[in-house]
Amino acid sequence: MTDWLTYGFLQRALLAGLVASCLCGVLGFFVVLRRLSFIGVGISHSALGGVALGVLLGIEPVVAAAVFAALVAWSIGWLGTAARLHEDTAIGVMFSAAMALGVILLSFSTQYQSDLLSYLFGNILAVSRSDVWLLVGMAAVVLAGTALVFKELLFAAFDEEVARASGLPVQLLDYFLLTALALTVVVAMRVVGLVLVEALLVIPAAAAYQLARGYKGMLAWAVALASGGTVLGLVSSYQWNTPAGATIVVVQTVLFLLALASRRVRDTHARR
Amino acid sequence: MSEDTSLVVETRDLEVRLDGRRVLWDIDLAIPPGRFVGIIGPNGAGKTTLLRVLLGLVPASSGVVRVFGFPPLEARRRGLRVGYVPQRPMFDPYFPVSVWDVVFMGRVPRIGWFRWGGADDRAQVARAIALVGMKGHEHQRLSELSGGEQQRVFLARALASEARLLLLDEATTGLDLPAQHELYALLQQLRRELGLTIVAVSHDLMELAAHADELVCINGTTHIHGNPQVVLHSHELREAYRCEFDFLYADRSQAAASVHRAGE
Numbered sequence: 227m228t229d230w231l232t233y234g235f236l237q238r239a240l241l242a243g244l245v246a247s248c249l250c251g252v253l254g255f256f257v258v259l260r261r262l263s264f265i266g267v268g269i270s271h272s273a274l275g276g277v278a279l280g281v282l283l284g285i286e287p288v289v290a291a292a293v294f295a296a297l298v299a300w301s302i303g304w305l306g307t308a309a310r311l312h313e314d315t316a317i318g319v320m321f322s323a324a325m326a327l328g329v330i331l332l333s334f335s336t337q338y339q340s341d342l343l344s345y346l347f348g349n350i351l352a353v354s355r356s357d358v359w360l361l362v363g364m365a366a367v368v369l370a371g372t373a374l375v376f377k378e379l380l381f382a383a384f385d386e387e388v389a390r391a392s393g394l395p396v397q398l399l400d401y402f403l404l405t406a407l408a409l410t411v412v413v414a415m416r417v418v419g420l421v422l423v424e425a426l427l428v429i430p431a432a433a434a435y436q437l438a439r440g441y442k443g444m445l446a447w448a449v450a451l452a453s454g455g456t457v458l459g460l461v462s463s464y465q466w467n468t469p470a471g472a473t474i475v476v477v478q479t480v481l482f483l484l485a486l487a488s489r490r491v492r493d494t495h496a497r498r
Numbered sequence: 499m500s501e502d503t504s505l506v507v508e509t510r511d512l513e514v515r516l517d518g519r520r521v522l523w524d525i526d527l528a529i530p531p532g533r534f535v536g537i538i539g540p541n542g543a544g545k546t547t548l549l550r551v552l553l554g555l556v557p558a559s560s561g562v563v564r565v566f567g568f569p570p571l572e573a574r575r576r577g578l579r580v581g582y583v584p585q586r587p588m589f590d591p592y593f594p595v596s597v598w599d600v601v602f603m604g605r606v607p608r609i610g611w612f613r614w615g616g617a618d619d620r621a622q623v624a625r626a627i628a629l630v631g632m633k634g635h636e637h638q639r640l641s642e643l644s645g646g647e648q649q650r651v652f653l654a655r656a657l658a659s660e661a662r663l664l665l666l667d668e669a670t671t672g673l674d675l676p677a678q679h680e681l682y683a684l685l686q687q688l689r690r691e692l693g694l695t696i697v698a699v700s701h702d703l704m705e706l707a708a709h710a711d712e713l714v715c716i717n718g719t720t721h722i723h724g725n726p727q728v729v730l731h732s733h734e735l736r737e738a739y740r741c742e743f744d745f746l747y748a749d750r751s752q753a754a755a756s757v758h759r760a761g762e
Contacts, residue, residue: 259593374612381603385589391553391582392607392659393574439639441594 236460238358239350239470243456245358246417246426249365251449252372253410254431255441256403260383263428265302265404268317270411270423272298272324277345277420278331287345288360288412295408298324303404307397348419348471350460361413368406368413375402380441417456418471425475426452433478433485455481506531506663506695507552511561514547521547524719525561531662534689534696536710536726538703540739543717545699546585549665552697553582565663579608581656581664583649585671591641597651598636601626604658626658627651629691630684646677650684657688664688666698670705678702682709703730 231237257266276294280287298320305316332342344352353361372379382389382396390396407427414423434447459474466473505528512525522544529535537545550556551563554570563570566578574580581604601623602615609615627633630650640648649669656664664685670678686709688694700706707713707726715721715729715738722734729735 259590377603377606377609377614378611380599381606384593384595384600384603385584387584388582388655389603389606391555391580391584392604394607435594438594440596441599444594 235351235353236464238353238355239460240457242353242358242361243350243417243460243474244453245361245365246414247430247452247456248449249368249410250414250423250426251430251434251452252369252445253407254427254429254452255434255445255448256379256383257407257427258431258435260403262403262407263424264314264317265299266407266411266424266427268302268321269295269299269404269408270415270420270427272321272328273408273411273415273420274328274345275324275331276328276412277342277415278328278335281341282331282335286360287341288357288416291345291415292364292409292412294324295411296405299404299408300401303401344419345415346419346421347469348415348417348422350417350470353416357416361416364409364413368409371402372406375399379403418474422471422475425478426456429475429478429482430455433482436482436485436489451478451481451485504531505529505564506533506566507535507697508564508567509551509558509562512551512558512563513560514544514551514556515559516547516556520718522551522716522718525716526720527714527723529695529697531695532689532693533712534685534698534710536706536713537697537699537716538701538706538713538729538735539716539721541701543738545716546667548716549582549667549697549699552665553580577608579659579661579663581653581659581661583652583656583664583666583669585668593640595640596637597627597632597640597643597654598623600640600651601654601658604655608659622660623658626654629657629688630654644677645673646680649673649677649681653681653684653688657692662693663695663697666696666700668700669698670700670702678705685709 231240257263273291273295275298276291277287279285279294280290283290302313302316302320305311305320306313309316311319378389378394379399379402382394382399386396410427411423414426418426430452431444431448433451434444437447438444455478456474459477460470462468462477463470463473507527507529509525509527512522513520514522525548537548539545547556551558552565552570554574565573565580568576568578570580602619604626605615605619605623609619627636630653632647632650632654635643635647640651643651670681673681682705685696685698689696698706698710707730710726712724713726713729714723715735717738721738722729722732
């Protein structure tokens with residue numbers, strides 16, 4: 227069972243998976259509490275446009291996707307205020323446009339069609355050494371930034387109006403969160419693929435919301451469940467020879483259902 | 499321009515336009531320290547907008563607004579804090595935060611960026627929680643508290659910022675009568691102990707009249723301003739609300755007593 231850890235590609239897969247999980251756990255905390263899950267879907271799907279641009283221009287697709295996803299995230303934020311659209315409408319406009327652009331751009335390049343599948347559905351076993359360092363670097367930047375403004379982000383998430391009245395730059399914090407989300411999506415893209423990134427972002431945090439009483443507990447549970455689910459998913463996919471990304475998501479969902487069940491049991495006991 | 503720096507809140511010829519629509523005009527307020535001023539008026543009268551102007555969230559289109567002698571944003575920059583207790587259903591009731599966490603949020607702007615807060619901040623949070631009578635509930639989850647207790651926690655959050663001026667927007671909405679009464683009693687006590695100036699917006703005329711030193715009735719502009727009993731029985735109040743009132747209890751102490759009895 228443990229012999230598989232001696233393979234370099236599996237070690238890298240595990241490291242990439244854990245880094246992406248920690249990041250998704252922390253950002254998922256804000257996604258769930260601020261009800262931003264549709265923004266996550268929008269940003270992750272629009273990252274395809276960035277991947278396509280990277281492939282066409284010969285830039286590292288992860289970097290191109292990060293820049294592109296951040297631009298889309300900001301324009302979602304900007305459209306929401308400037309065009310006075312509801313956020314979900316702004317997301318609907320931006321992500322379909324960015325994805326369509328990605329599909330058209332990719333049609334110009336024939337040699338990378340097989341790569342496309344790995345970006346859409348993830349190919350964690352193909353993560354290279356340089357990929358791992360890139361992911362670790364990006365994750366470290368996002369986590370450090372989030373830690374530095376955590377108390378402000380939490381205040382704005384809980385009570386935007388009073389946070390603004392106390393002088394916090396709520397809009398700037400929103401843009402920070404959007405940028406962090408864009409980078410997180412790109413990091414997680416390597417692990418579960420663009421189509422399933424949302425799962426890693428939302429499911430562990432949603433499970434944590436069921437289990438925790440305080441925000442610190444929720445944060446800890448979100449990171450623990452995301453990491454645990456990813457490791458368990460990777461091992462399962464190796465055992466049963468199933469696609470790694472999809473298996474991770476299924477395991478996360480099972481953990482979520484367990485969390486839900488345990489909360490219901492606890493609530494019933496509390497009522498008695 | 500003459501300035502009375504002893505006033506906590508001062509507006510002169512204040513006009514506010516939102517999306518080109520005139521929402522407030524000719525608003526003149528002069529509130530000295532330690533006063534409890536109730537702002538009443540029908541729905542859509544611009545009461546909340548007036549509070550948002552004092553908080554610096556909405557700019558005045560013309561006229562003068564001063565808080566502690568400065569324009570609202572300048573006052574905030576100088577650390578002259580205004581505590582704000584907004585309408586209740588603004589937050590997610592299941593947000594995983596404790597009483598302590600919420601009150602600590604009031605400290606966040608004081609602590610400043612990239613810092614976590616020290617012993618002094620924790621002492622201020624503990625003090626604010628004790629002031630509103632929630633000591634012993636620090637670790638309780640906000641969603642487990644009654645509406646009245648939640649409002650006290652939000653009051654503590656405002657106090658934790660060391661605010662000298664409290665702005666309350668429909669703070670008693672959704673509370674049952676005893677809880678409303680308790681909240682007003684607490685406000686009176688805080689005013690005495692801390693010398694706070696309080697500006698409260700409410701549509702509940704009788705309750706505000708029983709507790710405020712003066713009432714300001716607005717409907718776009720100031721209709722009448724003065725002693726609660728004078729305001730309550732004025733022709734201008736009826737004009738602002740465009741309806742007649744029947745008051746069962748004429749004087750202030752009886753109005754309070756009637757409200758209290760009704761809650762029991």
